[in-house]
Amino acid sequence: MKFPAWIPLAIALLLALMGSVYVVSEGQSAIVLNLGKVVRSDVGPGLHFKIPFVESARVFDRRLEVLDANPERYLTSDKQDFSLDFFAIGRIADVRAFYRATGGDEEVAVQRLAPIIKNALTGEINSRTLHLAGEFVENNLGTSIGADGKVVARLIAQQYSFEPQCIVVPAEMPVTFRGTSTDAVHGFVVGTTNANVMLIPGFVATFTTAFPTVGEQLMPCHEYCGTGHEAMWARVQVLPRDEFRANMVIPPVDED
Ligand SMILES: [Cu+2]
Numbered sequence: 001m002k003f004p005a006w007i008p009l010a011i012a013l014l015l016a017l018m019g020s021v022y023v024v025s026e027g028q029s030a031i032v033l034n035l036g037k038v039v040r041s042d043v044g045p046g047l048h049f050k051i052p053f054v055e056s057a058r059v060f061d062r063r064l065e066v067l068d069a070n071p072e073r074y075l076t077s078d079k080q081d082f083s084l085d086f087f088a089i090g091r092i093a094d095v096r097a098f099y100r101a102t103g104g105d106e107e108v109a110v111q112r113l114a115p116i117i118k119n120a121l122t123g124e125i126n127s128r129t130l131h132l133a134g135e136f137v138e139n140n141l142g143t144s145i146g147a148d149g150k151v152v153a154r155l156i157a158q159q160y161s162f163e164p165q166c167i168v169v170p171a172e173m174p175v176t177f178r179g180t181s182t183d184a185v186h187g188f189v190v191g192t193t194n195a196n197v198m199l200i201p202g203f204v205a206t207f208t209t210a211f212p213t214v215g216e217q218l219m220p221c222h223e224y225c226g227t228g229h230e231a232m233w234a235r236v237q238v239l240p241r242d243e244f245r246a247n248m249v250i251p252p253v254d255e256d
Contacts, residue, residue, distance in 0.1 A: 020049055022057040029095045030059045041096040058104050064091045065106075069114050082200070088117050130156070135204075136180060143168050143175075145248060155179045157186035157199045157221065160228030166235045167219070169211055170244035176208040184225040190236050191217025198223060211238040 023046075024030045030043040033056050043057075050057055071085035090113075092098045102108040130136040136156055142164045143153045153175055156163045169175045179188070181199040189196045190209070197205045211217075220233035239247065 020052040022048055022050060022059070024048060024059055027061060027063045028059050029062045029092070030057050031095050031099055032057050038096055038099060041099075058099065060092055060095050060098065060104070062092050062095070064089055067110055067113060067117075069118070072118075082202075084118065086117060088113070130180065130182065135178070138163075143248075145245075151175045153177050155234070156182060157188065157232075158182040159184055159226050160221075160232040162188070162219065162221075162232070162234035164234070166237055168237045168239060168244065168247065170241045171211050171214050171238050173241060174208050174210050176206060178204055178206045180204050185223055186221045186225050186232070187223030188219055188234075189222050190219050193217070196222070211236070214238050214240055 022030065024043055026045050028045065029041075030048070031038050032040040032043065032050050034051075034054055039055070048057070067088040067090065069086055069088075071083050073081065073083055098104070098109070102112070131138065136154060141154050141156060143151060145151055151170060151173055153167050153169060155167060155177070157179065158181065177195065177197075179197070179199050180203060181201045183201060185201070186199045187197065188199065193209050193211065195207060195209045197207055199205055215238055217236045217238065218233055219236050221229060225232065
């Protein structure tokens with residue numbers, strides 16, 4: 001008996017009609033759900049099959065996407081008015097985890113991520129009481145080595161000086177600066193490094209840099225902050241690593 005040629009064609013057509021075929025393009029990744037449960041993930045580009053009716057496929061873009069937040073007016077705890085605007089770039093690293101966390105809805109992901117990013121950016125702190133308790137009390141200023149071995153330099157800017165006046169750092173090691181202002185907006189640059197930040201009341205500015213060479217660098221305020229601005233500067237003393245360790249008199253600070 002001869003097998004009619006139209007039968008396989010008809011079956012293929014039927015399967016396609018029943019939704020058993022799905023396509024994943026370049027830059028995308030898919031998961032297959034069986035009655036709502038993830039049964040296959042990380043399905044790469046190509047033509048794929050699934051069980052009709054029971055299984056469904058969700059395709060996600062894995063390319064970089066931009067999260068653009070709307071500018072928001074922001075009042076710090078000491079009633080300074082700022083407008084905060086930011087964007088973030090990211091992509092879905094784990095499609096299965098993304099689906100579990102958001103139900104596959106990118107809008108949900110944005111709603112969850114935006115406040116986390118915003119909090120990290122604002123790092124709110126009360127500039128009127130920061131000298132009384134917490135990270136920026138006087139004996140916590142300057143350089144310290146944390147329990148994790150990382151070097152942190154904390155400073156405060158105020159009209160018209162930096163506290164401390166001299167920051168001692170080790171050469172050839174990452175140093176994280178954490179600074180804030182108690183009054184006006186100040187700025188600071190460190191000598192010839194790429195360190196250049198604004199110190200704004202109510203916010204903690206933080207950056208990490210390294211000093212390749214031993215020696216002294218000037219750290220002037222570079223944002224006009226009032227009549228005494230010209231005289232507002234501090235120094236960064238870069239010591240050889242061993243000498244720095246030997247000179248550390250400030251006890252390690254507990255981060256909490
Ligand atoms: Cu200034």
